[in-house]
Amino acid sequence: MPRYTAPVAEVAFLLDRVFPMEGSTGLPGLADLSPETLQAVLTQAGRFAETVLQPLNQSGDREGCRRHEDGSVETPPGFRAAYHRYVEGGWPAVSGDAGFGGQGLSLAVGAMVNEFCTSANMAFTMVSGLTQSACSAILAHGSAAQKALYVPKLVAGAWCGTMNLTEPQCGTDLGLIRTKAVPQADGSYRLFGQKIFISAGEHDLAENIVHLVLARIEGAPAGTKGLSLFVAPKLIVRPDGSLGPRNALLCGSIERKMGLHANPTCVMDYDGAEGELLGEAGRGLQAMFVMMNQARIGVATQGLALSEVAYQNAAAYAKERRQGRALKAPRSPEAPADPIIVHPDVRRALMSIRAFNLGARALLVWTALKADIARRSPDAAARDAAEDLLGLMTPVLKGVLTDTGVRNCIEAQQVFGGYGYIVEAGMEQFVRDARITAVYEGTNGIQALDLVGRKLPRDGGRAFTAFTKEVASFLKARAGDTRLAPFLGPLKQGLDHLQQATLWFMQHGLRDPDNAAAGAYDYMHMFGLVAIGYMWARIAAATFAGGDGDAPPEDGRLLFGRFFMERTMPETAAHLARITAGAATLVAPPAEAF
């Protein structure tokens, strides 16, 4: 039976000490909390995750969702009651806009609450995550009437939101979308088509579900330029906000999946469903991207969240399970064997996971604080700079936290030996659940292409330049601090590799875009290593600044950082070698050779 304890102290340390919340203090519409109140919020969120959500995780996986003949979908036992408590506790609304009933806390706090709840129960929590993303899209692109009608309900979690993009013939290539929107005399539209892989497309948790649907208005051009975004609620919403009759949309079936069994992945059939245009006609993709980008950060959080809960269980097991003896001398001579945590190879596995988790969480918090600024700062330059960094980090976070999240879940499962393969232990569920994070909201290959093809060259490389400048300034300012030397050296090396790779793309990728595409995946991972390495250097600096002096902090956190620097950062060299190998060998074989 797996366990979970929300890493409240770790989050508080990041928010109070590493990236003091003052960074976003005073932003319009953002509630400021004292460290004590913040700690209380995090503690309560953690307790909710631990006591309400976590106990439903294994049973939810086992029971799964059931679709009834009328197209309704029943979530696993206990999920409705838990969702009720989730809404009652105000948890969906933590970072919600205060003007629409949200609590108006920093997105960083919202991300951490999401992390806690996802570690406890990913299938449950992603319902709410997508709702928050749908809400943002309506806030960004909706009319005043749409905002008034939908946003308060979505912020509160009384209604849920979904994103409807994929169709059988198109996932990545949205230009191929066929779902049709037929204009009506009253300015509304009727939607016809089939969407697949719709997460939480139908369920019994909330009183209504608001679908955001990409479709092509009759007569619109082919390709992505012909796409528009529509709001199509499950139950028609009357202008006064009351719920009307059912809309002509139905869950046709739910998928049997590797994991995430408690979250229904639906085929959605639109058979003349009423829909309202959201934003401008023909600019549906842009509106959907607001939702998608936020969802990508949410998926990155999922990767971290599963890595964290898998780690916690592996660490606990390694302290309890006794096999063999420490190499130099028995540690528990009174017992028949030592706990396996004495073995260096078990420590290698555990430390690689935790070193990643701590650094990745810092990166997530840092990025979320920038998102606060991008959304709320009155200073246009500050907004632009934050938006740049957010755009750059979104694919990095999504790709790296999920790929590594999956790898970490496997590594944690491995610590259990044969027991990890048994369903009861719960470790294999983490692997199965985590696996989807590398796929949805754009596969990680797509994230890499987004990074290298769009985010990197945008505005003459402004975002990349700002990031490398920040890291270089940090390195320069701290150069004399010998306590930081174990962090600064590897970070500098990693930054050099990243700059070499970027230069290589400029020299070879413009001439032949295959060279950029062939190295994109490695570049994304290298970027992640450097960004997390920078976070570790920031953590170390904050730790020493906190008055701990030369002594390592009591809980040994920085030893995990040193592990990251010594053993994970060297991978940047392999990434660089692969990137500079170019595309020649990749593009040479004809399709038949595969």
Add this chain to the structure above:
Amino acid sequence: MPRYTAPVAEVAFLLDRVFPMEGSTGLPGLADLSPETLQAVLTQAGRFAETVLQPLNQSGDREGCRRHEDGSVETPPGFRAAYHRYVEGGWPAVSGDAGFGGQGLSLAVGAMVNEFCTSANMAFTMVSGLTQSACSAILAHGSAAQKALYVPKLVAGAWCGTMNLTEPQCGTDLGLIRTKAVPQADGSYRLFGQKIFISAGEHDLAENIVHLVLARIEGAPAGTKGLSLFVAPKLIVRPDGSLGPRNALLCGSIERKMGLHANPTCVMDYDGAEGELLGEAGRGLQAMFVMMNQARIGVATQGLALSEVAYQNAAAYAKERRQGRALKAPRSPEAPADPIIVHPDVRRALMSIRAFNLGARALLVWTALKADIARRSPDAAARDAAEDLLGLMTPVLKGVLTDTGVRNCIEAQQVFGGYGYIVEAGMEQFVRDARITAVYEGTNGIQALDLVGRKLPRDGGRAFTAFTKEVASFLKARAGDTRLAPFLGPLKQGLDHLQQATLWFMQHGLRDPDNAAAGAYDYMHMFGLVAIGYMWARIAAATFAGGDGDAPPEDGRLLFGRFFMERTMPETAAHLARITAGAATLVAPPAEAF
């Protein structure tokens, strides 16, 4: 619905061209086949795997095994009939000893037949794999009567074999075994205890199941020195070979697992079961290691086999699924999109898998040919040299082919995007099934420690020296061949790194064994890269020697080899960096810091 085509031509190429079978020709007891006959055997084996086993793979996963109240276990529908055909076709006996009814073919041929059958249906095939390993243990340590009684039935597959090591309190640490053997007046023993995680411990495929059981004779010392190995058949075997009554052993339950659903993983309760000592009392572990080492090669084969079938499906999907356009110009302008195999990042994923598979298969064949020599050569020096290499390569093959096998299954699943997460596509089953290979027969962490702690230092490092000498001689002999340059340079670099790491262990691991243990896992993977790199260089040399001249071979095989050299071999540098980082950071944190 996944598909599978046995790579017959690839295997024939390895056996005929790269490692001509003459290497084992003329060994006593080994049947020699002409290339044509060999091709026919492989073709038939492939057809059996494709048409009989593969169609049962998904249904077997879905249906799983069922234990009845009487302790009997029912395999999924179709498995009994398939097993009957498997035995009838003589497939279990391919490499079986001709003196006991086997076909006496090279172990390399047997390994390849196992690969085909495992790609098609791992849960089915591992029943037979363990039987072959049990058979080897009886051949090596049994009395003449035991051999005569058990081996012919096991060789033929009429009876199956199992290995019973694990108990709830001990997996890796077998010294903790509690199962008790009570001597009887007639020289036999009664076994009492519980074994867990017993693969195919009970089923309905064969008329009898021969359990090899590690137990402690009453009064024997604690630890591994007190362990003896026993043969305890499910049905008592009378001295004339006929089957008698049921033995006092029972399957108490079967485990719910992540994958491998069609293979029952049993809790076995021994309640006074009759057992006969196999080999000497107190030397049970040594006898079991014969079985275990062979089983480890079998597990390595499983890693490769799943990587291969996952690759085949991903490659087929990438040629069919159309999304997006090639970067430079559409490849199928007449269609709405290009097949995704035009995208460099999809090729990167596919090539990394196939480049590994081709090289890993060569390493498996090469090692199996050495095993033939070790087992059968009349020349003691040749036997010793082959045994050295076999011992060295066993943990490398097991650890590297399974870790990479799992990673490759995930990478192949990823090529499918969202579809790969759906059960129907079959890709997620490959991941779930493959996952156990990194765990059983000794976790991969244990393989790494076996390599570094035992195999490397044994006989003054004789095996390692022989291996590096062979690679260095190859490099020297081919130094002038410019066609081979893309292979030789990276191989030389990898070999240098391996030698540096080995030297580092000598300098730092003897002084502090934690340093060796902390680097063992990276060393194992580095060793695998160098060994597979050597295989690719051998394949390239054989290809050019085959008269293909300067032109790349028609099927572009060597392009995959170049991919391996350009993009996979550079990882040796990261492994070296990690190894030489030592144990200091790993051993520093107290258990509470985890």
